[in-house]
Amino acid sequence: MNQEHRDYEFIIVGAGASGCSVASALARSKRRPSVLLLEAGDSNEDPSVRVHGNMYTQNTNSTQNWGYKSTPLPQANNRQISLDRGKGLGGSTAINFTFWTRGPRDEWDELARLTDDDAWKWENTERRFGQIEGYRHLIEPGTGAERYCTHGPDAYGTSGPLRLCSQSTKWSGDLAETTDVWESCGYPMNTDSSTGNPIGLQVCPLTGHLGTRSTAADLLRDAPGNLYVRTDSIVHQVMFEDSRASAVKLANGTTITATKEIILCIGALDTPKILMQSGIGPAEQLSKFRISVVHYNEHIGRNLRDHYYVLMLFAAREDASEALHNAPATGGAAMGFFKDEGALSSSEFQTLTDKERGRLGLPTGPTWEIAHDGARVRPGLEHMGPTSQITLFILNSQGLGDVKLRSANPSEPPLVQPGFLEHPWDKRIAVDSTRECLRVMEHPASSKRRDRSIAHICPKSSSEEDILEFWRDNLTSTWHMMGTCKMGRVEGQDGACADTAFKVFGVQGLRVADLSVLPLLPSVHTQTYAYQIGMIAAEKIISDYGLST
Numbered sequence: 368m369n370q371e372h373r374d375y376e377f378i379i380v381g382a383g384a385s386g387c388s389v390a391s392a393l394a395r396s397k398r399r400p401s402v403l404l405l406e407a408g409d410s411n412e413d414p415s416v417r418v419h420g421n422m423y424t425q426n427t428n429s430t431q432n433w434g435y436k437s438t439p440l441p442q443a444n445n446r447q448i449s450l451d452r453g454k455g456l457g458g459s460t461a462i463n464f465t466f467w468t469r470g471p472r473d474e475w476d477e478l479a480r481l482t483d484d485d486a487w488k489w490e491n492t493e494r495r496f497g498q499i500e501g502y503r504h505l506i507e508p509g510t511g512a513e514r515y516c517t518h519g520p521d522a523y524g525t526s527g528p529l530r531l532c533s534q535s536t537k538w539s540g541d542l543a544e545t546t547d548v549w550e551s552c553g554y555p556m557n558t559d560s561s562t563g564n565p566i567g568l569q570v571c572p573l574t575g576h577l578g579t580r581s582t583a584a585d586l587l588r589d590a591p592g593n594l595y596v597r598t599d600s601i602v603h604q605v606m607f608e609d610s611r612a613s614a615v616k617l618a619n620g621t622t623i624t625a626t627k628e629i630i631l632c633i634g635a636l637d638t639p640k641i642l643m644q645s646g647i648g649p650a651e652q653l654s655k656f657r658i659s660v661v662h663y664n665e666h667i668g669r670n671l672r673d674h675y676y677v678l679m680l681f682a683a684r685e686d687a688s689e690a691l692h693n694a695p696a697t698g699g700a701a702m703g704f705f706k707d708e709g710a711l712s713s714s715e716f717q718t719l720t721d722k723e724r725g726r727l728g729l730p731t732g733p734t735w736e737i738a739h740d741g742a743r744v745r746p747g748l749e750h751m752g753p754t755s756q757i758t759l760f761i762l763n764s765q766g767l768g769d770v771k772l773r774s775a776n777p778s779e780p781p782l783v784q785p786g787f788l789e790h791p792w793d794k795r796i797a798v799d800s801t802r803e804c805l806r807v808m809e810h811p812a813s814s815k816r817r818d819r820s821i822a823h824i825c826p827k828s829s830s831e832e833d834i835l836e837f838w839r840d841n842l843t844s845t846w847h848m849m850g851t852c853k854m855g856r857v858e859g860q861d862g863a864c865a866d867t868a869f870k871v872f873g874v875q876g877l878r879v880a881d882l883s884v885l886p887l888l889p890s891v892h893t894q895t896y897a898y899q900i901g902m903i904a905a906e907k908i909i910s911d912y913g914l915s916t
């Protein structure tokens with residue numbers, strides 16, 4: 368085993384949204400501690416991997432994606448679902464679809480209540496967003512776009528390192544029309560979702576600017592010399608002296624020592640895997656693979672939750688994509704976050720816990736989402752001619768999955784079994800929301816560009832049976848996995864594996880600061896939560912070690 372000569376005060380593993388946030392804030396703190404950021408993938412520096420126009424396809428670049436797959440899922444007709452995870456500086460933010468959703472203020476406040484910590488309160492998360500956002504307002508007055516986006520340039524932070532932009536310099540007629548169609552069908556407009564209320568039709572910002580994707584790696588720009596970033600460094604194990612995390616062991620056998628703490632930020636699938644490989648996890652997993660026990664915790668790897676979606680494709684009369692594709696920032700999806708009010712009085716609702724019922728009732732928390740994009744000819748589907756696509760997401764999915772070890776070999780991917788479409792609540796939302804999408808496509812307002820007689824990919828009918836079969840054939844992950852190392856006030860209570868300061872129970876010197884720790888599944892896209900987790904963890908570490916004085 369090679370022992371590296373140099374020690375670091377802090378070692379952060381994983382350079383995604385959360386890892387870059389922790390590393391950047393710790394390294395810039397007044398005391399300038401030595402911080403090593405270890406990332407398995409490469410630097411992602413090549414400009415070709417930053418083309419914002421590839422926002423929906425960057426995840427197909429196999430060098431940037433771990434390429435995990437689920438186990439065959441009976442509730443998805445035994446299909447193995449792609450569980451994309453980004454690799455390289457920026458992590459999943461380097462391959463994601465770039466939608467920036469600040470989330471519901473009520474859910475941030477609920478996180479503050481669950482953790483008994485005001486750091487999570489909306490007013491504090493709003494302040495932190497302001498610190499990292501570098502928003503550019505591209506809505507041009509006089510183009511009609513103001514009707515869809517009433518906020519000004521200051522709704523978001525403007526001087527942070529993470530470039531964001533409003534969706535398009537040219538407001539495509541089709542994008543506006545698509546939004547109008549939903550409005551004609553009774554859905555409300557939300558012209559400013561920066562305020563902590565995502566409900567309604569909106570055009571949310573994207574993480575990119577003037578054709579270039581922004582990623583979490585942008586937080587590392589101009590970092591001081593006490594931040595050491597090392598790519599192509601796969602961590603296999605955390606090493607312990609007694610029960611104190613003291614070093615990490617890399618795939619090449621090198622060990623590197625941390626004198627203060629090790630912080631795992633490798634995402635909700637790899638974090639439980641590495642914890643188990645390091646001897647922290649359920650007894651059954653540790654004994655099955657003969658891993659020396661450091662601390663038993665039956666909940667590591669359990670409570671996996673995620674959003675999932677289906678795509679529906681309908682014929683369109685003409686290709687309206689020209690304006691969008693020629694714009695420096697592409698996008699062109701009319702988005703909508705909606706609450707299924709009917710489901711809130713359903714029998715399926717009654718099957719939920721009091722806690723979950725309370726959460727679903729929060730005024731700003733949506734239950735389903737659509738991204739309805741412009742009519743266009745799609746690569747690989749040219750034979751269909753122009754099509755219009757609805758992506759339909761279930762946001763508060765209740766099914767719990769798990770992450771287990773595949774073998775004792777840390778190079779093997781984890782064994783992941785998501786709990787998609789298992790819970791009656793999920794089925795209820797899938798049926799209600801799919802019927803709504805079909806209703807919108809049937810509405811006379813849709814007829815201007817859509818050829819309503821042809822649906823290429825959609826349920827055979829609006830019967831419950833056909834809709835659920837459609838979901839089983841088509842559902843896939845939204846890659847918003849979380850919850851596999853939940854935090855809580857007491858070990859084991861509600862599945863808690865780490866305390867509310869992110870410290871892993873039962874050991875010292877080890878924190879988890881990524882989406883694994885979230886005790887509730889956000890009702891919007893998750894990159895914003897991963898950045899917040901990193902920033903909040905950094906605030907706690909800085910305070911614990913007096914690094915700001």
Ligand SMILES: Cc1cc2nc3c(=O)[nH]c(=O)nc-3n(C[C@H](O)[C@H](O)[C@H](O)COP(=O)(O)OP(=O)(O)OC[C@H]3O[C@@H](n4cnc5c(N)ncnc54)[C@H](O)[C@@H]3O)c2cc1C
Pocket residue numbers: 380381382383384385386405406407408426451452453454455456457458459460462463464465466467468600601602603632633634635637641845846847848881882883892893894895897
């Ligand atoms: C295809 C796709 C589309 C998405 N679209 C959106 C979207 O539009 N909007 C949105 O808000 N969210 C989106 N997301 C989700 C969002 O990007 C993630 O929730 C967020 O990036 C998670 O942050 P994280 O820090 O927890 O993990 P990640 O960003 O995944 O970072 C984890 C890092 O750890 C590294 N790592 C893993 N194992 C090891 C190891 N053993 N040793 C060293 N390093 C390791 C990885 O290589 C990676 O760089 C999308 C995700 C994907 C995959």
